[in-house]
Amino acid sequence: MKIYKIALRNIARNKRRSLLSGTAIAIAGFAIVFLFGFLAGMTKDMEQNLWTYMTGAVRVRHSDFDKYERLNPMHLAIPDYESLLETIEADPAVTAASPRINFPGRVPIGGIGSDEKVNVMGMGVDFVREASYQDYGRTLVEGCLPEAGTREAVIGRALAEKLGIGMGGKFTVLSQSGSRGSNAFTFTVVGMISLPMPGLEKVMFQVPLDTAQRFLWLPGQVQEILIKVNEKVDSPKAVAARLGELLSSDVPLNVWDYKEINGMAAMIDLAVKIYDIIGIIFFLLASTVIINTTIMVIFERMKEIGTLGAMGMTGRQLVKLFFLEALFISIVGALVGIAFGIALTGYLGVVGFDAMAKAMEGMDNMGIGTVIYPVLNFKSTVMVFIYSLAVTALATWWPSRRAAKITPVEALRHA
Amino acid sequence: MISVKDLFKTYVAGDTEVKALRGVSLEIERGEFISIAGPSGSGKTTMLNIIGCIDSADSGDITINGESVMDLKRDAQAAFRRDYLGFVFQSYNLIPVLTAFENVAFSLNLMGVDDAETKERSMAILKEVGLEGMENRRPGKLSGGQQQRVAIARAIVKNPEILLADEPTANLDSNTGKEILELMKELNEKHQSTFIFATHDPMVMDFAGRLVQLHDGEIQSDERR
Structure with missing residues (x-):
């Protein structure tokens, strides 16, 4: 025993x-x-x-934009971003890159002169490129993605409810442009998106990048490039350090990893x-x-x-x-x-x-x-x-x- | 073979000192069937425990086969008990989760005896103590007399030099007690182990080949029959 x-x-x-x-x-x-x-x-x-909507794993911005972000410095954009994208996408750890322009705006309810306005956050993206960056298969719950060069938009479902519009509905956005002036564009809803963060869904709409550039007077420019990385290949921190060395532009750049950007x-x-x-x-x-x-x-x-x-x-x-x-x-x-x-x-x-x-x-x-x-x-x-x-x-x-x-x-x- | 020389043992309980043994000396030959008798508190169990290496004396010496067992370290004492001693207790002290066979076999398991030999020896000794057919019963399914037979089988299966029994009949009725003593006498003669009893049961004293009477920790008489 x-x-x-x-x-x-x-x-x-x-x-x-x-x-x-x-x-x-x-x-x-x-x-x-x-x-x-x-x-x-x-x-x-x-x-x-964070990687998809806010900071990317690595984010490239005009260095002064980060400094004056609270003042909405739309003019501090990145020119000639396409050559930067080439360098970024050549990095072995990079899986996707998204050049974009985020712009705060206000949407008047019931006509341009209305006092009742809803705060919104627009995002100009290259939808062809963006399809590999954002998971539209999961978030696009109705309609389709906008065509480049058009004034079409996909809109957060909660925002659409707030604005009282549906598919095919129109909404006008007032925003400050890159030349520090004001501008207004009217967009047509062609798709509805459902986002994992309800706070974001209540304010967000997305439009074609070239339309946003025209609307905001930022020809050939973007506000930021968000980058996703394969962490098995390299950490975001290492990729940020590497790209920080490689990327050069007419404007000073900040290349930061998401932990550096978002303390949380x-x-x-x-x-x-x-x-x-x-x-x-x-x-x-x-x-x-x-x-x-x-x-x-x-x-x-x-x-x-x-x-x-x-x-x-x-x-x-x-x-x-x-x-x-x-x-x-x-x-x-x-x-x-x-x-x-x-x-x-x-x-x-x-x-x-x-x-x-x-x-x-x-x-x-x-x-x-x-x-x-x-x-x-x-x-x-x-x-x-x-x-x-x-x-x-x-x-x-x-x-x-x-x-x-x-x-x-x-x-x-x-x- | 067992030489007890000038054994002293005092227990301290609070402020009270109890002198359990006061200079006990004794020579025990191999194969003896000896009773250490005396009233409660006379020191008989203490003496049995010290011979059995489960208690220590304050002074004195015990040699078994010429070797002192008093200064053995704890593990060496355990090994000595395992290889040379067998114990039979008043309340049997069988391991309740083991069957009769396993209780007996466990003694040999501890000694490292192989499984086949363990089985053969355990079954043989259980037959010898009259428990054939009850090998797979756990202690809870055995009477007091049967449990004491298992305890004896457990002690004797390893052919110990010395078998120590502390009041082995105290929990048994007189008929069963007599049967147990007859069995132990038979095993003593057959196996030639030395049997040492601590008892105050007159029947055990009658069975003994030698009767040592203790009183207040001292030997009062030592009578061979």
Whole structure:
């Protein structure tokens, strides 16, 4: 009879208590898998939204634009951007690039002279190029993309509702141009888009880049170039550094990676580390149940400890017996908890987790959408299992050592 | 073979000192069937525990086959108990999650005996103690007498030099107690192990080939029959 077999049988001696201990570990495992999966989903979602709509993985701008951004310095644009695009797209880590012009504007409701105006954010993009940058297959819910050279627009569905217009409807935008004057253009809605960030969907419309250039008096110029990169090839930071060296223009350029631009992206790195610590604390808390159980078991089995000691079992073998018993409970608990965690996380990864949609509505500027799709990865599955075993093994080894310190005569006397 | 020389042991409980052994000396030959008798608190269990290397004396010496066992380290003591000693307890002390066979076999498992030999020896000894057909019963499914038979089989299966039994009949009715003692006497003669009992049961004293009476930690009489 091997020691591990005795340990396995001992688990069944008090099924309810073993079940309780295992459940504590299972709950911790379940919660951590979901927590890590949720965090991974949120990070991925944030990264995708930031990269697609706000900062890119790397962003190229006129350096003074960043300095005076609050003043809407439309004139600080990048000329001859097409030659820059050639250099950018030659980089092996770059997967897509999007030259664009963002422009704030106001849309009068009920005629150009109306006092009731809605704030909007226009985006001029090259729709041919943009199809490989934005996922219109997911966001374009009705109609089609505008043709170059036309005054057609795709518009956020929530904005269309706000403006009270539908497909084929028209809206006029008043905006400040690159020559610091004002201009007004009327656009026709040819498509509706649904964006992951409701705050953005309430204000955004997109028009052809050449139309935006005409409207804003920025011939042959763009305000920024957003770049997506393949992180397996190189990090955004490294790509930004490389392109910063390579790109040259008549105007000074800032080539920044998204963590440099959006402080919240860097905060996520910190959050991930904090969640790692929370994960360990979860397991330590669950381990207190196992510790308690092991201590109780040792007290209850004093007579057996004494008998086994008298039979010639060494202290190390006694520790092994109690340690294995607790470890088996932990392994089963962790496996069950992680399996349930994987099942729930996998399911929500497909259908989306929107229970916190209301709370997440104000998170647009961080790039976080209202529906999070948790992601299962190596960390949220294998690492959580290893974490749980390491923490619970340490936690159970400590009280198990007690069994070795009790002398047989003490154990028999106290039995 | 067992030489106990000038053994002293004092227990301290709070402010009270209890002198359990006061200079006990004794020579025990191989194969003896000896009872250490005396009233409660006379020091018989303490003496048995010290001979069994599960307790320590304050002073004195015990040599077994010429070797002192008093200064052995903890693991060496455990190895000594495993290889040379067998214990039988008043309340049997079987491992409840193991069957009768496994309880017996575990003694040999600890010694590293291979599976085939373990099975052969365990089955043989269970038959010898009259438990053939009950090998797969757990202790909870056995009577007190049957459990004590398993405990004896567990102790004797490894052919120990010394078998130590602390009040082995105290939890049994007189008929079962007598059967157990007859069994132990038979095994003593067959296996030539030394049997040492701590008891205050007159029936055990009657069975003994030698009766050592302890009183207040000192030997009062030592009678060979």
